[in-house]
Amino acid sequence: MYIILFIRSIGPFFCKNSTKQMLKSFLKLFTVITVLTMVVACSTDIEDSLLAGEDFTGTNIRVLSIDTFTVQLSTMKFDSITTSDSDNVRLLVGQYNDNDMGIVKSSAYFQLSSSSYFIDNDAILDSVGINLDYDTYYYNDTTQVSTINIHKLTEKMDTDDNDPYYYNTTETAYESTPIISKSYYPTPNKDSLYITLPYDFGEEIFNAIRDNNITDQESLYQQLQGLTIRPGDNDNSSVIGFSATSGISYLRFYYTIPDEVETDEYTYDLNINTYYNHIESDVSGLPLEAITDQEYNLASQQSNNISYNQAGTGYVTRIEFPNIKNIYDIGSEGTILDAVLYIEPNFDSLSDIQPLSQSLLLYTIDQNNDLASQVSNSVDVVTAEVTNEDSEYNDVTYTVPVIDFVDQKLTESPETEDALILIPANYNSTVNKIIFNDSQRSDYKTKLIITYAVYE
Secondary structure (H helix, E strand, O other), X not given: OEEEEEEEOOOOOOOOOOOXXXXXXXXXXXXXXXXXXXXXXXXXXXXXXXXXXXOOOOOEEEEEEEEEEOOEEEEEEOOOOEOOOOOOOEEEEEEXXXXXXXXXXXXXEEEEEOOOOOOOOOOEEEEEEEEEEEEEEEEEOOOOOEEEEEEEEOOOOOOEOOEOOOEOOOOOOEOOOOOEEEEEOOOOOOOEEEEEEOHHHHHHHHHHHHOOOOOOHHHHHHHOXXXXXXXXXXXXXXXXXXXXXXXXXXXXXXXXXXXXXXXXXXXXXXXEEEEEEEEEEEOOOOHHHHOOOOOOOEEHHHOOOEEEEEOOOOEEEEEEOOOHHHHHHHOOOEEEEEEEEEEEEOHHHOEOOEOOOOEEEEEEEOOOOOEEEEOEOOOOEOEEEEEEOOOOHHHEEEEEEOHHHHHHHHHOOOOOOOEEEXXXXXXXXXXXXEEEEOOOOOOOOOEEEEEEEEEO
């Protein structure tokens, strides 16, 4: 569909030999004042053209609003994403079943250390436990019972010499039998979850520090490589965020010194200093099972006309405009004034326990689905924002300014096969999903609209 506006005889501001850039700048300003008003009026009659002056040279300018470009959605999956980002200090623990994404599971791995390896020689351990501070993040149903299993690592967490990060696919060996298992109802808006650990586990470490057998981080690792916190294999509840910030979540030893006149209780803490989250999903029997590597693109037409995004697991929606250069079929010289992508989330996938992300960041990926760059403009990074026509989910769309990307695709040489993706800012520290409807399933609410000025 074309919505056509004629701007005839714009006046002495331009002459026929004005540059394209000058015209583009003027038209952007002029469009803000006039074109949107004309579009709202829904007039496509040439007789309703805007006359902006009778003494101009006679140059005709047509402003077209075009929404017939194909928006191709597909789903790809990153081989791995970092989950040890210092900007998102969060342990993710939990498991739930999802109709779209399968069985989603996250386990946290971490190492411990202290600023001082000293405990009084007469100290006697009373008890030991781990304190996990809720950081308010949760996803899915917190009214269901969750399980926490705490295991000792049998290897030291380590990274490649050339790569200091840990990923959602990273795993460190651990003892098959947990130190402790605890069932609980998550309360993510409360302060913390405290889990008492077996006395003999704590006594061994406590006595080694007290007796100067553990005197630094390396000697601690020889006795305690680290811990992993894992959900129960049969859990179907939620994924919970716990803070990994030093001094907030910790392994705490309570002890006394009996020879004192007043026997006070003391504490000694080992804090989390390195961590990562292992996040996985079992998509057996689902359309996502077809994705076998990062370069595979599952077209929305092959997955019930939807595409998938999920933080943490690496799934993203690839967005392409394969026939964007058809704009040249108009036949006259012109310039793009604006380009906006509207993309509709799938109503059936939304719920109170799986809320919709209100803002998404725009990135480009190359032909191999490797992350290329974050899209920005002269003001800031480009974001997709929710447009809510009313309070119902089924009237929600994301609005994404894509003029810079469209300009690039029209002028690039040689041509590339890069595309756009939308991800939340906390993509590596959450498990939120977004299901997008393609143009057909959304009844063409998912669409690209280009405002294009044609001049002679």
